[in-house]
Amino acid sequence: MSTRILEYFNYEQDKSLIHRFDPRTKMLFVIVLTCYTILFRDLVPLMLLFAGVTPLVLLAKFFKKWLRAMITVLPLVLLIIILNALLLKNVPSPTTAGLAMGFRFLILAEVFGIFFQTVSPDELSQMFIKFRFPYSLAWAISTAYRFIPTLTKETAIIVAAQKARGLQIDRGNIFKRLKNMIPLLIPIFASAFRRSWQLAEAIESRGWNAMKKRTFLYSLRLKWWDYLTLLLLFGLFALFLLQVIKQYPLPSWMLWQLPEKYELKSLAIAFWSWLKNLFQK
Amino acid sequence: MTYTPVIELKNVTFKYKNCDKFALENVNFQVAQGDFVLLVGYSGSGKSTLLKTLNGLIPHFYSGLFGGDVKLFGESIAEKKTAQLAKTIGFVFQNPENQLSALTVEREIAFPLENFAIPRQEIRRRVNEIIALLDLEKIQDKSPFAISGGEQQLTAIGSALALDPPILVFDETTSHLSPQSATKIIKKIAELNREQGKTVILSEHRLDRNLQYVTKIAYIESGQLKAFGPPREVLHNKNYPLELYPRITSLYEQLKKVTDNFAILPEKHRKQLLAVPEPLTIDDFLLFIKGGRESV
Structure with a gap:
């Protein structure tokens, strides 16, 4: 549901x-x-x-x-x-x-x-830019959306890996199941943090916020x-x-x-x- | 006129926070204009750390103990922010997926230009130029997450090239790729080095694909620069480990090229050489050069 x-x-x-x-x-x-x-x-x-x-x-x-x-x-x-x-x-x-x-x-x-x-998430972020919200917010919205497929794929890999090592995710009562999620959550969070760190390095190296103002290749037009x-x-x-x-x-x-x-x-x-x-x- | 090296490292030392070993210890070297430097070393030897000092990611992005000085074109970068250096140094990272964020390949390339508030017409012109240079026409409107690893890495290179920096740094850029795409990427990098005169620093575990293009090799071991110089010199250095020699496959390929082109070997041996599949070891190789193995 x-x-x-x-x-x-x-x-x-x-x-x-x-x-x-x-x-x-x-x-x-x-x-x-x-x-x-x-x-x-x-x-x-x-x-x-x-x-x-x-x-x-x-x-x-x-x-x-x-x-x-x-x-x-x-x-x-x-x-x-x-x-x-x-x-x-x-x-x-x-x-x-x-x-x-x-x-x-x-x-x-x-x-x-x-x-x-x-x-689209992109239009949404461009709308925020037009409404004079800080660019970092708009960027975060579109990037978060863009990373969903990558993180989903990675989660599937982690689940498969932990299952292969004998983790039983769907056994027992609700508390036991929640407890079983811990071996999944830790690697998922760790990898998400690593990804965001690497992305931060990459955009920093390409001049993130180098100027106070920025230009755009595309922007919305009524x-x-x-x-x-x-x-x-x-x-x-x-x-x-x-x-x-x-x-x-x-x-x-x-x-x-x-x-x-x-x-x-x-x-x-x-x-x-x-x-x-x-x-x- | 005095000679100023493009990159100059003076006693660069770095220790990560909560780590008792030095990641870099008194590293000194100079890179000249147009050099293609290959940084070799085992995992964890400090290759990435060294590269990250070049555009200030270290010490600005990582907490720890930093000493020494990094100079680009004779100017110390200690006071400069990483973002400001994007015009001087283009950085391409290891994982293709974790360095792209835009909606399309085209916009990924435009991203650094937008950051520097370049006018729209100029961005358009520059983006088109790079797309043509790297043959990205087919994928320019695709999402960077819907293309292959090799294409992703090309996109990242395009984005690093957008501001036309004279120095390009590649941190194990090909290690996530298939051998075919890796070869293609290295060829592109060599082209940028030769045709556009970019100074290139590339870190790698293996030498096979790159050796034919590089002008200098830097060998680093547990944070210390053990050897630095032209390839022949470094490979003959006693500090240089055998494991990091180019694999025999590559030797064989080169030899095969020679036999094809110049026919320096006697007819009989040449035929043998070309008929036999890739030798696995040096002994194997010597065996059929001597004619000990008739056919396989």
């Missing part, structure tokens, strides 16, 4: 429409959408938002992956809905609020998913479609701020709530009495 969730946030090298947008545009998209998701507390606007974002998943060409991830987190979403529906007080309809929470979670998962699916989208997103953000300050009442159809008899609590009570009746007979 955990690997499936990790996979969901893993960059997919594809040439979809969404991939062609600048990471800064996508960053603003994530910020604006997060703002709106937090702004709305009612079910209908959140459902509309969800319906609006889902096509973007299709455009980013990772619908299958998204579906798989959603199925994986479904129990969690259900838990959010049920707990909210049963435990929330001081709201007219706890079930509606619970469902709204569930949709909030789904929207956020979608939005962040789109970002990480379509922004295209016309980015400007257009940014304009739209800034407009949406302005609307968000306006709503936060002025607190306009939402139209009544947006405030729709589940009828009393479909509340989870009343459904549960009805179910309980039905069961009781069944056994009394």
